[in-house]
Amino acid sequence: MKWINDTWFDIQEGLIKPFLYVFDPRERINWMYLLSSILLAFYVYRKTKSNLPFLKYLFHNRVWLSKSAYVDYKFLFFNSILKIILILPILSSWKYLGVETGFFLEENLSFWQNTLSQNQVMVLYPILFLILFDFSYYLVHLAMHKIPILWEFHKIHHSATSLNPITQYRLHPLELLINNFNYILISGLLYGLFDYLSFDSIPYTSMLGLNVFTLLFGFFGATLRHSQVRLKYFDFLEGFLISPYQHQIHHSSDPAHYDKNMGSKFAVWDRLFGTLIKSGKAERLSFGLGADDDIQYRSFLQNLYMPFVNIPRRLFRRFRSADNDYGKHQEKAVLNKSTNPHQR
Ligand SMILES: [Zn+2]
Numbered sequence: 377m378k379w380i381n382d383t384w385f386d387i388q389e390g391l392i393k394p395f396l397y398v399f400d401p402r403e404r405i406n407w408m409y410l411l412s413s414i415l416l417a418f419y420v421y422r423k424t425k426s427n428l429p430f431l432k433y434l435f436h437n438r439v440w441l442s443k444s445a446y447v448d449y450k451f452l453f454f455n456s457i458l459k460i461i462l463i464l465p466i467l468s469s470w471k472y473l474g475v476e477t478g479f480f481l482e483e484n485l486s487f488w489q490n491t492l493s494q495n496q497v498m499v500l501y502p503i504l505f506l507i508l509f510d511f512s513y514y515l516v517h518l519a520m521h522k523i524p525i526l527w528e529f530h531k532i533h534h535s536a537t538s539l540n541p542i543t544q545y546r547l548h549p550l551e552l553l554i555n556n557f558n559y560i561l562i563s564g565l566l567y568g569l570f571d572y573l574s575f576d577s578i579p580y581t582s583m584l585g586l587n588v589f590t591l592l593f594g595f596f597g598a599t600l601r602h603s604q605v606r607l608k609y610f611d612f613l614e615g616f617l618i619s620p621y622q623h624q625i626h627h628s629s630d631p632a633h634y635d636k637n638m639g640s641k642f643a644v645w646d647r648l649f650g651t652l653i654k655s656g657k658a659e660r661l662s663f664g665l666g667a668d669d670d671i672q673y674r675s676f677l678q679n680l681y682m683p684f685v686n687i688p689r690r691l692f693r694r695f696r697s698a699d700n701d702y703g704k705h706q707e708k709a710v711l712n713k714s715t716n717p718h719q720r
């Protein structure tokens with residue numbers, strides 16, 4: 377019976393927590409970022425010469441009260457509960473991985489140990505974490521777009537037909553798990569490496585460096601990535617940092633924008649892999665998967681179960697085509713189709 381009580385307690389905590397995000401500096405909907413976002417939005421509003429009053433421009437019913445937005449809100453609470461029940465118990469395992477990585481390096485590469493001073497660790501650790509985590513995020517995101525089975529889960533984030541800051545929480549639980557495993561992996565390996573290089577003396581203050589980056593990211597409009605506010609950076613800067621509007625292009629239902637701007641903070645990965653689009657290249661946007669698919673992802677429950685309908689469908693289609701009398705020709709056609717995960 378204890379587990380029923382515990383689960384009920386976790387559910388209650390999960391339902392309350394999103395209301396506290398506004399005080400949590402790690403969350404993009406923290407009050408400081410919301411405030412800076414309102415200022416940035418005002419700048420964009422003045423530039424675009426919108427006919428709407430500013431408050432209406434910010435809080436338009438079409439955005440905040442749309443069916444798509446209600447799905448976002450449900451995911452916010454649902455995933456908050458899952459984070460407590462599923463993610464939190466595994467999250468601290470990055471420390472275990474870090475200690476094990478440190479031991480492994482000490483045993484196998486003892487000659488390099490103690491090569492970094494505390495000051496060097498304080499500077500290098502947050503910078504390397506930022507770069508490595510951003511790159512791994514890009515790779516995971518790329519995989520979600522390019523591997524058809526993963527795309528079926530990532531689709532849930534892209535099925536939003538209007539964007540508001542809560543859309544960032546619209547993730548299928550499996551994607552939530554994958555993202556957290558990625559975080560555990562990078563945090564653990566990097567902690568182990570620096571623990572080894574600094575002879576077990578990573579200063580606690582080195583984490584402050586990370587907080588500085590999070591703050592900067594928040595102040596420069598991270599909250600507006602999922603919004604109708606078209607905040608663009610200078611053309612030159614968009615080759616290095618992903619602007620909010622570039623992420624909005626990532627959500628575009630125009631096939632020309634599929635699989636583009638998959639980076640989180642840095643645009644260099646998109647440049648390296650040829651997936652970057654700058655704001656000047658996309659003037660009018662509509663969001664979602666495209667009319668045919670959007671219809672299947674209108675409710676919260678549809679978003680939750682559709683991957684489990686579509687994945688067997690895809691596999692069956694593959695299996696049937698491989699077995700087809702038309703043989704290789706037919707199979708090739710389907711394989712070509714499935715290399716583009718956006719293919720309906
Ligand atoms: Zn995506």
Ligand SMILES: [Zn+2]
Nearest residue numbers: 533602623627
């Ligand atoms: Zn997004």
